[in-house]
Amino acid sequence: EPEVTQTPSHQVTQMGQEVILRCVPISNHLYFYWYRQILGQKVEFLVSFYNNEISEKSEIFDDQFSVERPDGSNFTLKIRSTKLEDSAMYFCASSEWGFSGNTIYFGEGSWLTVV
């Protein structure tokens, strides 16, 4: 079964450093997402992406965050200058379409620890 893959699975970074999390969405999917889950808290939406543009973003997704589809398969989340509170599990997800009712498939996540 096709799946969303994410790298790295774990990353520890110093506060203030830039981090890039990578994702390979399911190949025929057109909508891509990033969500995050701070330990013990809800999974929260960060951003959705379609046709090389951000479709929606949450209040969490401030200027420190950016997303990019650098080639035909990868989808990346960049955090420019990490803060302690950015420590979380970051999930990439994809769906065939972006409209309500489409199943969203999630990757295994990337644990980010900012020290």
Place this chain on the structure above:
Amino acid sequence: SQQGEEDPQALSIQEGENATMNCSYKTSINNLQWYRQNSGRGLVHLILIRSNEREKHSGRLRVTLDTSKKSSSLLITASRAADTASYFCATDSSSGYSTLTFGKGTMLLVSP
């Protein structure tokens, strides 16, 4: 407003028993999805139920949706130790896009 609040927060049962988890939400939805998350792992999609559906089955899973009460339930029948995980309901955006809002989840422990 908070969407997708599950209860109970934690549920402990024996193998073979049924597990029922509930989810309530506050605003109108188009669809509701249930996901499972094994400890520290990714979110696995279980089932999607549309607002015009009342009940849906998938293997040992049964999901109901009551839009008048703004609630949904997930029933796992004949539970197994491998069902031990956190279960989340997620509602979509009323804007019509598929952005999901998750609840805090129910942690299910199935003992052998």
